[in-house]
Amino acid sequence: MHNYRDRPEAIQALVQDDRVHRDLYLSDELFALEQERLFANTWLYVGHTSQVPNPGDYWSLELAGRPVMMVRQADGVVRVLYNRCAHKGSRLVSDESGNTGKFFRCPYHAWTYRLDGAPLALPLKDGYAGTRLAECESGRGLVPLAQVEVYREFVFARISDAGPDFKAYFGEVLGAIDNMVDRSPEGRLTVGGGVLRNVMRCNWKMYLENINDTVHPMSTHESATRAAADLWQGRAADEPKPMAMEQMLPFGAGYDFFDKMGARVFANGHSVLGVNFSIHSNYAPMPEYEAAMRAAHGEQRAADILQRSPQNSVFFPSLSVKGSPQAIRVIRPLAADRTLVEAWSFRAAGAPDLLFERAMSYNRLVFSPMSVLAHDDVHLFESMQHGLRGEGNEWVSLHRNFDPSERAAPTVTTNGTNELLMRNQFRAWAAYMASSDVATP
C-alpha cells in the first residue's frame, strides 16, 4: 500500500505532464486527502441565494463531507454556517430546506442560536456558572464559514481560513456566471423546477474530465444521436424542431465541429470549452426576448452576451456552468468510487418562459437519472473505475495535443479537442494535493 499523506513528492509523481496515475481515481487515502487539502482549500459552490429567499430560510447540504447550511439573515445577507450544535454535535436542521423562524433550536437539549449562529440561550444556565463553557468553542455558538463569497447571487465558500482570495482564485472564468446572469434583461436569476440528482459509482474526476471531453460524444452517444437523427431524417432543414430534437441532434456534430469550437484554460484548473461556438449556439431565435435584451443592455452588449454560449465553463473543482441553456451541474464527491451530481435550472427575470423550459428540458434529457444520453456516460465512468484495476498499465493517457510550452502561461486558448483542459485540472489538483504549505483546516 502507498502512503501519500507524508510524501508530497509521491503525490506529485502521480501527475505527469501528459498522463495521470490510476491512484487518483482508485485510492481511498487520496480521497481522504482531497477532503483535507483540495476541497478545503479551494472555493466550492454552495448554492444560489434564491434557494433561501426569506429571513430564517435555510438550505442544508454536505460540503466536502462537512454538514453546512446557507441561512438568510434578518438583514438579507446570506451566511454559511456549520450545521452542528455547539453542545454535542447534533445537526440543528435535518430537513434539506425550511424556515427556522428567528432562531435555531437544537432538538436534543434546546440550546438556541441566532440566525448568524451567536448563542442565545440554554436550559439550566446556573449549572454553567464558574465553568469554562463561555471561554471555549462550545460557548461560542454555531461556527460560521469565514470565507464566503456571494458572486451575483451564486454562493461559494472555502472551508479553510487561509488560501487564495475568491476573485484571484477564479479570475476570468467568473465571466461565465456574468454571462448567465446578464442573459436576464433584469440581471436576476432564480433557481427553478427543482434539482435532478444522480449518484454514480465512479471517481468525481472522471465526471469533471468528461465535462471537457469533446471527443466522446461521437462514440459514447452514438446510440442516442443515431436514434434522434434517424427519427428526424428527411425533414426540411428549416422545419422547427421539437425542443428535445433541437437539444439532442447537435451531440452528433462530429470531431471537426468539436475541435473548432475552441477552448481556454485558466490558472487553478478552470476552463471554458466552446469559446467560438458550441452545441448550444443554434437554438431557435426569440425575437421578443432579444428585443428585451437590447432594451436592457444596448445593441452591442446584448449581441455580445447572446452570441456567447460556451459548451461548459468549469469552476474547478465543484461547478460547471452553461449560460444557455441556463443550467449548472454541481459535483459532490462522496467517496473515491462514488459521486453525486446535481443539475439545477435557472429562471431569468424578464425573459420568456421558453428560456426556462429550455433549461429544464436540457437537464431532463441530459442529466436526469432517466436521461436519454447520460446512461452511456455513467456506464463508461463505472467501467473505467473497474478497468483501471487491470495490471500492466497504471496510467491514464492525456497526450492529445500536448505541447511543453503550454505550461508557460496560465491562460491558453486552444482547439476544442485538446486534452489540455484535463491536464490543466490535474495540474491544479497536484498543486493543492502535493504542496507542503496548504492549510489544514
Next chain:
Amino acid sequence: MTDVFDFVVAEAALLDSGRFDDWLALFAPDGHYWVPLLGAAQVDPLSHNSIAFDDRLLLQLRIDRLKNPRTHSQHPRSHCQHVLQHPVIECDDKATGEIALRTPFIYVEARGDDQVLLAGACRHRLVRGPDGLLIRQKRIDLLNPQRALPAIQLFI
C-alpha cells in the same frame, strides 16, 4: 371494469418482457409518459422539472436507442420486473370517456450484478379508442424522487 385492470397488468407485462414497440403502441397519439420530480405532489409537468416527460416521439427515440448494438449501457442488458398492487379507479368520466387508475407498485431493474429497487404509484389516464384502450398519460409517482437516484434505464 375487468378490462381496465387487465390492461394495466398487460401493459406492465409488455415492459417486463422487453416488448417496447408493442408497449409504445398502447399510447394515444397525444400520449405522455411522465415521472414527476415532486412525485405525487407535482401539479403539472411544466412548472417544475421532471425525471422524465416524454411524448411519443421521445419514447420512440428511447426505444430505438435500446435496439442499437452500440447502446453501451446495455452491455449487459437491463431487465425489469413490475410488482403491482390491485389498481383502484380514481375517476371514470363518462362524458370524456377517460378512466383514471392508481396502481401502487414495486419496480426492480436488474443489470449485471446490480439491482435498482423503486416503489411508488403508477397513475394511468386511459381513453377508449376504436380498437380498445389507449394511454393518454402514464404517470409514475415515485416514493422519493427528489433524492439521488442511480441510472434508471428502462421504463418504470
